Amino acid sequence: MTNRKTFQDLIDLVTRLRAPDGCPWDREQTYTTLGPMLIEEAWEVVEASESEDRSDLRDELGDLLFQIIFYAHIAEEQKHFDIQDAITSVHEKMTRRHPHVFGDVKVSSTAEVLANWEAIKAVERESADRATETGKSLLDGVSSMLPSLLEAFQLTTRAARVGFDWKCLEDVFVKMDEELQEVRTEVEREPRDMPALAAEIGDLLFVIVNIARKLGVEPEVALKSTNRKFRRRFRYVEQKLAAQGKTCAESGLEEMDGLWDEAKMSEGENSTQRR
Secondary structure, three states, X not given: OOOOOOHHXXXXXXXXXXXXXXXXXXXXXXXXXXXXXXXXXXXXXXXXXXXXXXXXXXHHHHHHHHHHHHHHHHHHHOOOOOHHHHHHHHHHHHHHOOHHHHOOXXXXXXXXXXXXXXXXXXXXXXXXXXXXXXXOOHHHHOOOOOOHHHHHHHHHHHHXXXXXXXXXXXXXXXXXXXXXXXXXXXXXXXXXXXXXXXXXXXXXXXXXXXXXXXXXXXXXXXXXXXXXXXXXXXXXXXXXXXXXXXXXXXXXXXXXHHHHHHHHHHOOOOOOOOO
C-alpha cells in the first residue's frame, strides 16, 4: 500500500471534517447519531474476520477506527477528554488487569486469569462506589444496548465467573426442556396470552444462550453465521427459480425445498439435515 497514513493523519482528517468549513453532514453528527454506525461497523469487522478476504477485514477495521476517533473528537470539542486520554485510560486498565503479565501474580490457566480479572474489577467497582456512594452490580458493565443474544451471553458469563451457574451442561439441557414445555403450554392456551408467550420464548432463548456459553460458542456469532447461510441458500433457490422464469410466490414449498436441498448439497452438507 502506497502513501501510508499515520494515526495522527486520521485524527487530522476528522478535525478537518468537523471544521467550520468542513463537511456539513459530519459537523451535524453527535454521540447519539454515531451510535448505530459504530455498532454496524463493529459487526462488519466481525463478519469480515470470518471471511477469507483479509483486505476486507483491513478496510472494516479502518472504518471502525474512524468511528472511534470521531467519537473522541466530539468529546474533545466538548472539553470532556481527547483520544490520548482514552488511550491512556485503556492502557492503564489493561496493565492493571493483567498482573500475571505486568506484575508478580502467577496463573496456570485461563480460568485463573478470568477469576483474577473479575476480582480486580470488583475492587475497582468498590472504589468507584465509595466515590459516588451508590451501590453497583457485577452486571453494570454489560451494556443494555448490546444485541440481545450477546447481552445474555455477557450477563451469564459474568455471573458464572463468581459461581452463579449450572453445575454441568446436562442441567442446562434439562432447563431447556422445561422452558420448551412452557412455551408449548402457552401456545396451546386459549385464548393465547401473547405477553406470556413472548416471556416464555425469551426464557427459552436465554437458556439456549447458556448452552452455547457452556460449549464455548458465541451465540451472536453463531446465529449471524446461520443467518448468512440462510441468505446464501435462499438466494440459490431464488436464482434457480428465476432461471425457470418463476418467483418463489409462483412455486410450491415442495419445489423450493428441493432447490434448498440442492443448495445444501452444493455446499457439501447432507440434504437430510434440517435447515
